[in-house]
Amino acid sequence: MSNIGLFIGRFQPFHNGHLHAVKFILNEVDLAIICVGSAQYSHTFKNPFTAGERIEMIKAALAEAQITADKYMIIPIPDIHDNRLWVDHVVTLVPSFNIVYTNDPLSTVLFKEKNYLVKPIPFLERDRYEGTWIRKLMVSNGEWNSLVPKAVVNFIHKIKGVERLKLIHKTDRVRETI
Amino acid sequence: MSNIGLFIGRFQPFHNGHLHAVKFILNEVDLAIICVGSAQYSHTFKNPFTAGERIEMIKAALAEAQITADKYMIIPIPDIHDNRLWVDHVVTLVPSFNIVYTNDPLSTVLFKEKNYLVKPIPFLERDRYEGTWIRKLMVSNGEWNSLVPKAVVNFIHKIKGVERLKLIHKTDRVRETI
């Protein structure tokens, strides 16, 4: 029987740390199921891109890295905000798998309580390759291009993603006080 | 063809800045659709009044300002917490319109991405005419009466709104720790 690994993230955006993780996982399994979490959210500072946009970035980045499409699937997973039911929610939206790859303590607890095999992912320079840090660089005109795959840079430019993020970033105080 | 403008706010409470905005919009359009956002929320510090109460305040304030009822409609809009779908959610709950009036960057992004015409509203002394500030004055026995239309002052007194707000304001720490 083949090994199938589950990898869950929000991918806001898909960065080099994520690509590194996918490569690591593909060394161990025959198929990686990449789950795009918080799939219903978009247009916030924490979740600027829609699930569809994130799927498109990941696909482009993996193609650029010459990973063939038969090695992975990309599946959007909406948040349900109900930890009791979250594992079953994920499990029933994806093909069957036998290893969960995650560094998230909550996911680790939830999958282990259901008797799944959970493995950590070696981080690639954790401080630099981090979604929040990259989004902060984006809104402050910092140098973020080198932190994400070139295909993702191109995609974000095509959809004017940085402009969107900057506008959204201004909104919080205003929303509160109107 | 006539011009119809959309104006979205939470109106917690409806203050002189809002009234100023409605008057500004009515100089430009034939009908103003006033959307009462976060319509399902009430009895919190951020959203103390129900949508029905807010509609009642707005109606009273506009009558007091001698704006005739055929110049505006007031429509409650529940939050859906899903930015992807928010524009269509609003659009399908109100009569058709051709201009969106807002200073909120997120609303601006979302409506512009759907190709709507979005216009800013000139603020009236932004620092004073602000919902959060007015609610803070209410709970601290500050002078808030001059910041909202007289009809709104009367309505808030009638429903004992300040007492409600003060009680709600005490609740947060308690809730957390029980």
Added chain:
Amino acid sequence: MSNIGLFIGRFQPFHNGHLHAVKFILNEVDLAIICVGSAQYSHTFKNPFTAGERIEMIKAALAEAQITADKYMIIPIPDIHDNRLWVDHVVTLVPSFNIVYTNDPLSTVLFKEKNYLVKPIPFLERDRYEGTWIRKLMVSNGEWNSLVPKAVVNFIHKIKGVERLKLIHKTDRVRETI
């Protein structure tokens, strides 16, 4: 104190029976709050028109009937599918009222159990002025124009409502079996 009446319907579409009811209610109260129920539904045979479209029809029909806008408000009410909570859901989305006008036994039970005054509405030729019957005439090229106010006929033509209804009507069997 003035009398304020609540009138709830789905208005798919707003027909002469509804107009008759509004006129009847306005003989008894100072303000009629017309609630557009099932507000989130559209594009089904039972609920073909969006809440926004229904509000627009009602507004046009009442203008045509020379009922001034200060005599009524039109408020969309989404279904919550929870009868326990429905009365409070309605009550908190609309200005305060003191009479409920309805012929619906369930609404009657629910409002009476909360001690509201509920009054029936004299029907106008109930067999002809009925939403389901009118929608059936629409899809079968029957004569429906005389059953709804002229302004509603015009509005439905403008939005190509009959074409929409015919297409939707074909969908049920197909949906089931794909």
Added chain:
Amino acid sequence: MSNIGLFIGRFQPFHNGHLHAVKFILNEVDLAIICVGSAQYSHTFKNPFTAGERIEMIKAALAEAQITADKYMIIPIPDIHDNRLWVDHVVTLVPSFNIVYTNDPLSTVLFKEKNYLVKPIPFLERDRYEGTWIRKLMVSNGEWNSLVPKAVVNFIHKIKGVERLKLIHKTDRVRETI
């Protein structure tokens, strides 16, 4: 270790067949967890009574049958309309248990797929002791009193349950056609 049994029903109303089942289960286990399903529904022909009313009937009927309160718990379970997640939904709302008592094939499938022990309940004259049949008798002035525990008859009379059911029963056609 003690045996704890789960028994799920809608109990609209709690009838002699249900009481028979509880007694049967209590012969086999130390504690029966009685789950009141479809807990959020009420005021429909299928689900006329609120969860609170149903809990009250069950408690009264078990007291009448001299079953002591330390032998059972009554827990309302709202429907989630998502079979994938239903077992975890139930499991996390109740104390831990080791046997599921049900004659419902879907519940049987869902709990067995999660490796729970599922046992059938011997029916008591299945044709007579059936919620739908009892509700039909109620609306048609049939003889239903002998089919439910005396304490339930009294409770239903106290809350004017038959009147409510008759009114609700009339509503369906009307609702559709307004």
Added chain:
Amino acid sequence: MSNIGLFIGRFQPFHNGHLHAVKFILNEVDLAIICVGSAQYSHTFKNPFTAGERIEMIKAALAEAQITADKYMIIPIPDIHDNRLWVDHVVTLVPSFNIVYTNDPLSTVLFKEKNYLVKPIPFLERDRYEGTWIRKLMVSNGEWNSLVPKAVVNFIHKIKGVERLKLIHKTDRVRETI
């Protein structure tokens, strides 16, 4: 620019008619986005298989038909029961596309009202290759194996899908009357 086609179905199960449609679409586009609708439902007669199981069947059937994985993506789409918002819901969960393939009149209306290009799919013997018919054959021990790809037959046997469907099929009457 390349052509990307959207194909939405429930795939309960994925049958030869669906495979025929995918092949037809792949003759016209560079990438087919196969959307597994009603993704949250399972364990009912209408929707017996989870989204994950359906994705697994489709993947196996397309592999068997020697369609390479870089020609398609499979994306689960939960129902939202809100036709107003459905197109945006789909659009934001998938990569961008320029053609919608569907024979469903409602989908056609909804996508056309948003100005998408919608194309019909030539049916393959519509009466035989139909999900409902195949599920009826399954519960009545009819000959359904020849109507679905061999890989789907194998998968359904592996998960004991026919046994599940037979048990579920018995449940409806029982559920109603407990």
Added chain:
Amino acid sequence: MSNIGLFIGRFQPFHNGHLHAVKFILNEVDLAIICVGSAQYSHTFKNPFTAGERIEMIKAALAEAQITADKYMIIPIPDIHDNRLWVDHVVTLVPSFNIVYTNDPLSTVLFKEKNYLVKPIPFLERDRYEGTWIRKLMVSNGEWNSLVPKAVVNFIHKIKGVERLKLIHKTDRVRETI
């Protein structure tokens, strides 16, 4: 007529302050309805235990305190995040009651606006007997055992509750930044 008291808490975990409150209430009423709020949440720092686990702790603690099961009921109440509807939500999930016991200002406002009798509960050393403080002690290896009933200590050990809480506590920063 007998007095029935409602007591609502999250009970994360059930501590000596809660036990003190139950005893106080049982001095005044014939039956205490103990509502386990936020019932759908678990596996977060604020709500680590499932509703079922919390019910089990409360039952064990009350048995240990020799309070007989006919003096109380324990009912899980899911949050609905809609203050307008919250009182009716609670009221329809529990047997009828005539006194609400709470120190929470928001609950006090909401129940009083619906004309319920609301009474405060004398606190037992409020600073020590507080859920948040006890959970902080748990994650920091502090001395929390003396603050909760012995039966609760045992139950939390049995389900490895402290380990769960420690893992969950680590998750927040990680979740944000992936």
